[in-house]
Structures are given as C-alpha cells and as structure tokens.
Amino acid sequence: MNITKAVPCHRAAPLPRWGCIALAALVWSAGFCQMAVATPSIVVDAGTGAVLAGSEANRPWYPASLTKLMTIYIALNAVRDGRLSLQSPFIISQNANHMPPSKMGFKPGTEVTLGNALKMLTVKSANDIAVMLAEGISGSVAQFADEMNRQAARLGMVNTHFVNPNGLHNPDHVSSARDMAVLARALLQEFPDYADLYNIGAMEIDGTVIPTHNGLLGRYPGADGMKTGFTCSSGFNIVASATQNGRKLLVVILGSTTAKLRTEKAAGLFNAGFASTTSLGTLNTIPAGTGLPPDMHSIVCGHRNRNAVLESETEDLSAPIVPASGGAPAATVTMDSLPKPVFTPVPVFAGRESGWSGESFSASNPVFKPLPESATAYVPQAGPDDHLATPFKIDPNAKPLNLTGSALKIVPLPPLKTAELHQKLKKPVKIIKKPRLMQSFTTHNQN
Numbered sequence: 001m002n003i004t005k006a007v008p009c010h011r012a013a014p015l016p017r018w019g020c021i022a023l024a025a026l027v028w029s030a031g032f033c034q035m036a037v038a039t040p041s042i043v044v045d046a047g048t049g050a051v052l053a054g055s056e057a058n059r060p061w062y063p064a065s066l067t068k069l070m071t072i073y074i075a076l077n078a079v080r081d082g083r084l085s086l087q088s089p090f091i092i093s094q095n096a097n098h099m100p101p102s103k104m105g106f107k108p109g110t111e112v113t114l115g116n117a118l119k120m121l122t123v124k125s126a127n128d129i130a131v132m133l134a135e136g137i138s139g140s141v142a143q144f145a146d147e148m149n150r151q152a153a154r155l156g157m158v159n160t161h162f163v164n165p166n167g168l169h170n171p172d173h174v175s176s177a178r179d180m181a182v183l184a185r186a187l188l189q190e191f192p193d194y195a196d197l198y199n200i201g202a203m204e205i206d207g208t209v210i211p212t213h214n215g216l217l218g219r220y221p222g223a224d225g226m227k228t229g230f231t232c233s234s235g236f237n238i239v240a241s242a243t244q245n246g247r248k249l250l251v252v253i254l255g256s257t258t259a260k261l262r263t264e265k266a267a268g269l270f271n272a273g274f275a276s277t278t279s280l281g282t283l284n285t286i287p288a289g290t291g292l293p294p295d296m297h298s299i300v301c302g303h304r305n306r307n308a309v310l311e312s313e314t315e316d317l318s319a320p321i322v323p324a325s326g327g328a329p330a331a332t333v334t335m336d337s338l339p340k341p342v343f344t345p346v347p348v349f350a351g352r353e354s355g356w357s358g359e360s361f362s363a364s365n366p367v368f369k370p371l372p373e374s375a376t377a378y379v380p381q382a383g384p385d386d387h388l389a390t391p392f393k394i395d396p397n398a399k400p401l402n403l404t405g406s407a408l409k410i411v412p413l414p415p416l417k418t419a420e421l422h423q424k425l426k427k428p429v430k431i432i433k434k435p436r437l438m439q440s441f442t443t444h445n446q447n
Contacts, residue, residue, distance in 0.1 A: 016045025039235070039255035040177040041265070043273040046185055046241065046248040051280035051286070053272060054177070060287035061254040062296075064229030065102075065125045069183050070116060070148050075133055076191045078112070083367050084113035084137075088350040089130030090407040091362040095141075096131040099166065103128040104205075106350055108112070109362055115350045118194075122227060123203045123346075124210050130166035136361035138368050141165065147368075152179070155186050158288040171232045172294050178286045184226055184239045184250050198241065201343025208318070209345045215263035216240055218341025220270060224248075228262075232301035234293075236262040242270050248271045257300055312323050343434055443444040 002088040040061055042054040049099055051057075089111040097108045104111065104126045112120070117133055120126045134144035143163055148162040159176035167173065188195060201218055202211045213230075217222035222242040229237035236254035251269045258260035352360070361367055 004109075007310060025193040031034050031133075034116050039253060039265075041251070041253045041269060042177045043269050044181045044183050044185065044250045044252075045279075045281060046188055046244045047109050049185065049282045049284070050364050051283060052276055052279065053269065054280070054286075057178040057181075057252075058159055058176050060174045060176055060288050060289050060291060060293045061237075062165045062167075062169060062173065062231060062234035062293050063160075063180060063254075064169075064231045064234040065127075066175070066180050066227055066229040066237050066239055067165065067173070068121045068125065068130055068229075069146075069180070069187060069239065070162060071133055071165040072121060072197070073187055073191075074144070074147055074151060075114060075118065075185065076187075077338050078137060078193060078367055080191070084114055084361075086118075087356055088114045088358065089322050089356065089360045090114065090117060090132050090136040091360050092128065092132050093135055093363055095363075096128045096135065099127040099131055100168065102126055104304065104350075110350050111352050112350050114355055115358075118197055118348070119200060119203055119346060119348050121186055122197050123200050125213060125228065127166040127168060134165040135363035137369055139363055139366035140157075145370075150319070151197070152183075153180055155283065157182050167229055167231070167234075169233045173324050176289055177254050178283060178289075179255075180239050180252045181250050181284055184241065184252070186246070187226075188241070195225065198227065200346050201341060204345035205350070214238070214240065215259060215261070216242070216266055218343060220267050223270075223353075226250075228259075230259075232297040233295045235296040235300045238262050238266055238319065240270070242274075244274050255294075255296055256323065299341050305313070 018154075027275075029262070040054075040056040040059045043052040044050065045052060045132045075084065079086065091110055092106045093110065094108045102113075102125045104120055104124060106128065112129065112132065117129050120129045121133075129140060134141050138147055140146035144165055145162050148165070150183060152160045152162065157175065157179035159174065161172060161174055162180045163170045163173040170277075187379040199217065200212065204210070213228040214223075214225075220242060223240065224237045224243055225241040235257060236259050237254045237256070238252070240251045240253075242251075249270060251266050251273070253262055253265055253269070279424075360364065377399050377410040
C-alpha cells in the first residue's frame with residue numbers, strides 16, 4: 001500500500017504502528033494526529049471498504065462500549081435467523097442488575113423487549129441491558145463472549161478478543177480502530193433496515209429524556225450514527241457514520257482525552273474524507289497489529305472520580321464545535337454556528353408488549369439452548385472412501401463381534417482404503433456403527 005505520512009505522531013514510547021497516514025491530496029497543516037498522546041483513527045468508505053485515512057489503525061486498544069456493536073450484531077443475527085423478534089422479551093437478572101453505570105437500573109425480574117433493549121444500548125449505552133441480552137441469548141456472559149469471538153473471527157477482526165458484552169474494562173478485552181470499522185461496516189451492510197438504531201438523538205422512558213452521547217448527531221451535516229465508548233483505561237472512543245451526497249463514511253477514533261476533542265477530531269476527519277476520493281487500500285490490506293493496549297487511566301481520569309469523568313461523556317451540545325488548540329482539524333465554518341440540536345425523543349419502556357404470548361429469554365432459558373450432556377460438538381469429516389474420518393479397523397484375530405460383555409479398546413489409527421479393509425477381513429463380521437463414534441476400535445470377545 002502506498003502510504004503518505006502526515007506529521008509524525010507523538011507518543012510516550014515507541015509502539016508497533018500502521019503509521020500515521022493522510023489523504024493523498026489533503027494533509028492538515030499541523031497533522032491530524034499531533035496530540036500529546038497518539039490516538040488510533042481510521043476513515044473508511046462504508047460502501048467500498050476503501051481506507052481514506054488512518055493513524056495506527058491496527059494498534060490494540062480497549063474498545064469500551066464500542067463492544068456493544070458486536071452485542072447488537074449477534075442479536076440482529078438471531079432476528080435474521082428467526083430465533084428472535086423485536087418483540088421478544090428478556091429478563092433482567094441479579095448479575096445484570098449489579099453492573100456498574102452506565103445502566104438503566106431495572107430491578108431483577110424486569111422484562112425488556114429486544115427492540116427497546118437495542119435502543120437502550122445505542123443511546124444510554126446501558127451495561128445492564130448488554131448483560132441481559134448476553135444471558136438471554138447464550139445462557140451466560142462467558143458463552144456469549146465465545147459467540148462474540150466466533151463472529152469476530154468470521155468477520156476478519158484480527159486484533160479483537162472479547163470478554164464481555166458491554167466493554168467494561170478487562171485487560172484481555174481488546175480491539176482496534178480497523179476492527180471496529182470492519183464491524184460497523186458489517187452492521188450497515190448486513191442489517192440496513194436497522195440503521196436508524198444508531199441515529200437516535202434521545203429516548204424517553206417514564207417521562208425522563210435521556211440524550212445521546214454522540215455529539216455529532218444533529219450538529220455535523222449528514223451525521224447518522226453510530227456508537228460512543230468510554231472507560232478511564234480506554235479514553236473516549238467513537239465509531240461514527242455520516243452520509244453526504246449519497247456517500248457514507250465511517251470514522252473510528254480511540255483514546256481521545258475528552259468527549260469534546262473526540263467530536264472535534266471526528267468532524268475534521270469527516271471533512272477531509274468527504275473531500276477526497278483517493279484510496280490508500282482497503283480494510284483487508286491493513287496487517288494485524290501487535291503489542292498491548294496502553295492504559296489511558298492516568299491521562300484521562302487522573303485522580304478524579306470515574307463517575308464524575310463518565311458524566312463528561314455527555315457533551316454540552318449547546319456549545320459550537322470549534323478547532324481545538326494546537327492545530328487539531330477544524331470543523332466547517334457552518335458547523336461553528338449550529339445551535340443546540342433539538343431531538344424528538346424516541347419512547348422506550350420496560351415490560352413485554354401487549355398481547356405477547358411467546359416465551360421470555362434469560363440465563364435459564366436462552367435463545368441458544370445448550371447441548372445435552374450426552375451430545376458432542378464433534379463434526380465428522382469425510383474420509384477418502386467413506387463418511388467416516390477414520391474407518392473401523394478389524395482385528396484379524398478377533399472372534400465374531402458380540403457386544404454383550406465385550407471390552408472396547410479405543411485406538412487411534414490412520415484411515416484405511418476400502419480395498420485394504422476388505423483384505424484384512426478373515427471372517428464375516430457384523431459392524432455396528434454408532435452415530436458420532438469416530439475412533440477406531442479393536443474388540444476381543446471374552447466369552
């Protein structure tokens with residue numbers, strides 16, 4: 001890939017990097033990654049997958065609540081497969097209720113429909129709702145994390161490993177800007193009918209209006225999604241989308257030190273992206289990253305209380321977006337004069353929908369039912385001349401098979417050709433093939 005470098009990023013210590021890359025025809029005078037701490041970012045054409053700009057896009061990072069995009073992806077997969085509907089109710093467990101903020105705070109036993117839960121994830125970023133869905137879909141958080149990782153591998157998210165459905169900090173819970181762009185693009189391409197989920201400016205429940213954390217919605221021209229994330233260790237993250245003249249771009253930013261800087265940088269990246277048609281390659285051409293994610297705690301939170309810092313994720317939307325000091329990318333002139341956005345809140349509620357007669361889902365009754373203890377997940381592979389991975393080998397010294405009282409000895413053996421197997425048969429032997437029993441065995445009659 002032909003990469004044009006912008007002004008070098010400043011970082012506390014050298015780390016593996018994909019490099020600071022800029023649009024071929026648009027390099028900001030001070031460089032879009034000139035900050036006290038280098039923060040990963042990427043700009044992608046959602047339609048083509050072309051990478052327009054990026055900075056350390058494959059660098060491992062803590063995704064925080066961007067994780068919930070994968071939780072949404074798995075839930076929508078279940079809807080597409082006919083296992084769920086938006087009316088399907090889920091039950092809040094004690095475990096879900098004990099999640100730290102951000103949360104809805106419903107009491108254990110409360111039912112929430114999938115449709116309402118998805119809105120609570122995108123607007124409120126509710127950690128308790130994410131756990132409720134994880135338990136109700138897979139039976140437990142651990143099993144749901146396994147499903148998340150299976151889907152991540154299938155999508156090609158090479159830097160990602162999930163531990164939980166909400167993004168609460170865990171040193172083993174990592175991703176990258178590139179991988180989050182892959183996930184966001186998959187959501188938009190595979191589930192276009194649900195794109196409005198990420199464009200909700202506010203929701204209302206029991207008379208309380210809860211605004212979005214996404215400072216671009218209603219302010220940046222064409223902004224239409226998707227999800228923000230924050231922990232002290234990750235900093236302020238965002239996966240954002242915007243559409244202008246029929247062209248949709250994705251911007252991913254990880255590790256901003258404030259929500260305001262996150263929004264300003266995203267606006268600048270969108271400006272440059274929409275002004276360019278030059279591609280630096282595709283998401284698939286970015287190599288996997290290496291190393292460990294940095295912990296931003298001391299920079300982002302310092303000695304401040306985490307809950308106080310968390311409150312700052314909701315920006316003052318009455319303030320215009322203006323260029324930050326130090327030459328950060330500026331938003332457009334019209335952006336500076338935009339008033340505080342006014343959203344019509346989307347109503348949500350707790351409880352099942354009137355007339356629903358189907359089942360509710362929970363850890364004790366998940367969508368994906370566990371296999372019985374006697375079942376096996378082993379899937380046989382076809383052998384050269386049979387449907388068995390390893391055909392039964394017959395002991396030429398054995399007496400006719402009598403399963404009553406016989407001792408079975410399991411011995412791994414290489415596959416035999418059918419012709420070779422027939423040559424070894426000294427006497428007629430009745431072979432009973434048990435389903436899913438793939439190992440060869442030799443039996444000795446003890447009568």
